[in-house]
Amino acid sequence: MASMHGPDDEHDRNFATTLARGLSVLRAFRAGDDGLTNAQIAERTGLPKSTVSRLTFTLGRLGYLTRPQRNERYRPGPTLLALGHVAASSLSFLDVAQPIMQALADEIGTLVLFAVRDRDKVALVRTWRPRHAASIWLEVGHRLPVGGSSSGLAILAATTGAEFAALLQDRPPEVADGTALADLRREGHRQLMANGYAVVRRELRHTSNVSAVSVPFRSSRLAGPVAFSCGALDDVLPEARIHDHVGRRLRETVQQLQGLIGQNGSPAWTGTLDDEGGLA
Structure with missing residues (x-):
């Protein structure tokens, strides 16, 4: 796994490298994990195993991680879970979204999912699986490239100039075909203006046989745009079906959510580009 901070961060005297490494250990855990060993954490974070051992020991003492006796696997601890509940209050609109999604x-x-930007990628925070149909399954915590997913494209296209500059500071991976992120942002914004949803080009997809469509969303409790998406294998969700039905239904459902939480204003992407098509 790549470093969780930019290459210039460690040269900033205000940057606490040890804290950043400790947080990268916590970020290594995924919803489907049955605990992680120090070796597995080292593999996921790219940190030396000796460093990981010190960090997990400290995080365990502080309650952020827990390890049952005679067990080498660490799991999220009570202190981390308590912090998670506090953080979840910023996503209270997801409780309203639950039944309609x-x-x-x-x-x-198809699978419906909710994604947020997580430094140089987008991370899945909530998923809804159809009750009476087989579908792909992506676990919460799964990360996708900004430039290789419809979720990332929708978030990218809805960023303001300041938000886009902050995203670039996190040095997201290059787009598969070499397209500049600024150009991809414009491409996504054009899609949002024309259709109210975004679809990443097939040649840019992180997973070649999975298609998806996404709509950005803003909450006053969050610092930037997030995205709701529908995704499935190509035979279930071909591009024609996206444009004939699914994209519109996703857009309408996000608009419905806005109404339910008393947020009937402009779409999430309004005002993110200036009047001449340049970056705001």
Whole structure:
């Protein structure tokens, strides 16, 4: 796994490298893990195993990690879980979204997911699986490239100039075909203006046989745009079906959510580009 901070960070006297490394240990855990050993954490973070051992020992003493006796695997501890509940209060709109996003998943027969920007990638925070249809399954915590996923494209296209500059500081991976992120941002914004949803080009997809469509969303509790998406294998969600039905239904469901939480204003991407098509 790549470093969780930019290459210039460690030269900034305000940057606490040990803290950053400790947080990278916590970020290594995924929803489907049955605990992680120090060796597995080292592999996921790219940190030396000796460094990981010191960090997990300290995090364990502080309650952020826990390790049952005679067990080498660490798991999230009570202190980390308590912090998670505090953080979840910023995503309280997901409680409102739960029934309507589940209904959308059941209606169209695809996975519906909610993603946020996580430094140089986008991370899945919530998923809804159709009750009566087989679908792909991506676990919470799964990370996708900004320039190789529809979720990333929607978030990218809805960023303001300042948000885009901050994203670039996290040095996201290059787009597969060499397209500049600024150009991809414009491409996504054009899609949002024309259709109200974004679809990443097939040649840019992180997973070649999975198609998806995404709509950005803003909450006053969050610092930047996030995204709701529908995704499935190509035979379930071909591009024609996205443009004929699924993209529109996702856009309408996100608009419905805005109404339910008393947020009937402009779409998330309004005002992110200046009047001449340049970056705001």
